[in-house]
Amino acid sequence: MPGRQAWGDDDDDDYLPPRQESAVDSKGVKSIVEYHFNTNGAKVKRTTKVKVFTEHTRVHKSCLERTQWNKFGLAAQGEDNPSSPIKWREEFRREPPRDSRKPEENPNSRGDPLKGPRGPRGGNHPMRTGARRGSPKEAALPEEEGLLRFSRSHLAVRALSGMDEVVPLLGQAWPRVYLAKDPETMQSRGFAFVSYYQKSDAESAMQALQGYGYDHLILKLEWAKPSLRDVATEGGLSGMRTSGYGERLAQDTKQQVSYASNLTR
Amino acid sequence: MRPILLKGHERAITCVVYNNDGDLVFTAAKDQIPSLWYAKTGERIGTYQGHQGAVWDLSVSWDSTRMLSASADASARMWDVQTGRELVVYNHMGPVRSVSFAEGGQRFATVSDPFTDSPGLISVFEAPDDVPTDQLEKIACLEIDLPPKMKATKVVWGALNEKLIVAYADGTIRTFDPFDGTELEYAQVGTRQGRSSGVHSKDINRLCINKDRTLLLTCSKDYTSKLLDANTLQVLKTYKTDRPVNASVMHPTKEHVILGGGQDAMSVTTTSSNVVCGLQGGAVG
Numbered sequence: 341m342p343g344r345q346a347w348g349d350d351d352d353d354d355y356l357p358p359r360q361e362s363a364v365d366s367k368g369v370k371s372i373v374e375y376h377f378n379t380n381g382a383k384v385k386r387t388t389k390v391k392v393f394t395e396h397t398r399v400h401k402s403c404l405e406r407t408q409w410n411k412f413g414l415a416a417q418g419e420d421n422p423s424s425p426i427k428w429r430e431e432f433r434r435e436p437p438r439d440s441r442k443p444e445e446n447p448n449s450r451g452d453p454l455k456g457p458r459g460p461r462g463g464n465h466p467m468r469t470g471a472r473r474g475s476p477k478e479a480a481l482p483e484e485e486g487l488l489r490f491s492r493s494h495l496a497v498r499a500l501s502g503m504d505e506v507v508p509l510l511g512q513a514w515p516r517v518y519l520a521k522d523p524e525t526m527q528s529r530g531f532a533f534v535s536y537y538q539k540s541d542a543e544s545a546m547q548a549l550q551g552y553g554y555d556h557l558i559l560k561l562e563w564a565k566p567s568l569r570d571v572a573t574e575g576g577l578s579g580m581r582t583s584g585y586g587e588r589l590a591q592d593t594k595q596q597v598s599y600a601s602n603l604t605r
Numbered sequence: 606m607r608p609i610l611l612k613g614h615e616r617a618i619t620c621v622v623y624n625n626d627g628d629l630v631f632t633a634a635k636d637q638i639p640s641l642w643y644a645k646t647g648e649r650i651g652t653y654q655g656h657q658g659a660v661w662d663l664s665v666s667w668d669s670t671r672m673l674s675a676s677a678d679a680s681a682r683m684w685d686v687q688t689g690r691e692l693v694v695y696n697h698m699g700p701v702r703s704v705s706f707a708e709g710g711q712r713f714a715t716v717s718d719p720f721t722d723s724p725g726l727i728s729v730f731e732a733p734d735d736v737p738t739d740q741l742e743k744i745a746c747l748e749i750d751l752p753p754k755m756k757a758t759k760v761v762w763g764a765l766n767e768k769l770i771v772a773y774a775d776g777t778i779r780t781f782d783p784f785d786g787t788e789l790e791y792a793q794v795g796t797r798q799g800r801s802s803g804v805h806s807k808d809i810n811r812l813c814i815n816k817d818r819t820l821l822l823t824c825s826k827d828y829t830s831k832l833l834d835a836n837t838l839q840v841l842k843t844y845k846t847d848r849p850v851n852a853s854v855m856h857p858t859k860e861h862v863i864l865g866g867g868q869d870a871m872s873v874t875t876t877s878s879n880v881v882c883g884l885q886g887g888a889v890g
Contacts, residue, residue: 402669403628407643412689413652414613414638426610426647433606 356383364392533564609647613640620662624669629686631672635659639674641686653684655691662703662759666710671734673713675701681715683732683741692738695730695745698723703759707766707783708818710734714769714783716757725751727760727771729783749786758809763835764818770835772812776805776825778838792838805829815855822862824850830864 360373372388410416518533536542545561552559614634622631623644633639639660641650658678665672671692672684677700683693699720706713711733719725728745751757756774763770768780768789778792805825813822814835821833826849832842850866 399628400626403626406628406669406687409650409687411649411651413640413654415640415649415651426612428607428610431607 368392611640611642611647611649613642613649613652614638616659619660622663622665624665624686625667626669629665629669631663631665633660633663633674637676637678639663639672639684641689651689653682653689653691655682655694656680658700661701662705664704664706664713666706666734667708668710671710671732673704673706675704675715677701679717679720683738693732693741693743695743697728698726702757705760705762707762709766712766712783714760714762716751716760716771718756719751719754724753725756727751727757727769727781727786729769747783747786749781759812761812761814761821762818763814770812770814770821772809772823774808776807776809776827778809778812778821778823778833780838790838792833792840805831810849810851811853813854816857820855822853822855824853824864824866826850828866830862832862 356375362371364370369389369391372390374386376384378384520531549559550561614636616635618632618634620633628644630642630644631639637656637658637660639653642648643650656676656678658676660674660676662675663672669686672686673681675681679697679700681695681701681704682691685692697717699718701715701717704713704715712729713732714727714729717726727749729747731742731746757771758774759772761770766783769783770778770780772778779788780790781788805827807826809823809825811824819835821835822830824830828846828849830844830850830853831840833840844864846864846866848866850864852865853862855862
């Protein structure tokens, strides 16, 4: 019978069943069944479950009409003109402006755990609020008096998660711990930063833990270097280009006051 | 973030304008042919051919049906946005620097440079949208002479079309009555700073006004951008940068401005870097 597949044809090597998509179920999940040959030539069935999200956008009627417009001018003349959009090849990074100012002294930031060790730049700059918290850059903020660098502690995840013997020895005030991880493998890179409000706390922790035999490792502690920010930029974000521009300048705050008064008037 | 590159101009871009609904982007360049793009996909819809000189400025009517272009070929032209058809040519005495639709799109204003012995002009044209385009008056209903050798770089309309706000090349901002041409205000703030007696000590490259027409944002060759009260021309805020500022824009809803600048307007084809500053709330970058 033409059109119908005979039972003998089923194990035809070339035959692959077509891709099937189920309807979206009540939980918003649909399954896609695909068949392909693997490297050994065997048939493989692959079922993928996809959660379907529907996003509703409201478009003005005139905007909708405009999407149907015919092309005109140079854009209508065939394919040779560059009408088609090109996506930028690499990730476009926002480059924070370099700060040539000296960091301001902020006495409130010390000893007040609620305020946290935020610098004058940390909280108030809009570009930095979305920055990764606890990145090496931020850990190297100069406001924190004691910043310790742990090395050879690639088990520090466990050590610092609050159960092990190392934690009591770190001392009271360790407001923030940053564990360096490889961005791809998410494995520890074998060192961590611990920041303190008081330098004395950091010193005592350093004395207690220097050379401490932990698991099969010997901990080594050193002060984080001030130039760490540059080192981190070179090492971690080596693909990032900097324009060499973009110095952040001191802005006039007096006029800001007049602006605020102007709004309320 | 991976931006979309719009490739279509062969020379330096001079002007990028969104329409009122934000779904279309108009670009103008020194290569004489403005382009229209879909903002979402970056696909080019069409081009507007007719100018014989660099196009300096564009203005789109509120309903995105008509577009005006200002060109160095001493003309401003009105275009049908959808078809790219040239509707009206408004001839001027010198290169047209800037063009701006009034609120509602029934009038528009241009500024043109001085040329040979004719001075620079601020011109206001009537362009009602219920009149067939071939019957539109091509002669300005109001012309204001600029002082000899003085150039104006940008014109925008103030709130309720009650005044024209014009940025001058000497760093001053003046406002004029759009009906009888009398000078209303002259921005004298900052006289003690800088060399000249203006808001800025050098050319004002651009001037933009926010949607409710209460704030002006200038950008100048003197490495600063200033936020002004559009009503009183009082300087509210100064943003200092480390390079000449070529373009500036205010965020429609958030308290941000974006400034784009570069070494020299002649050699800059794209903005080399953005400096984002907060408008208020102590967030100043």
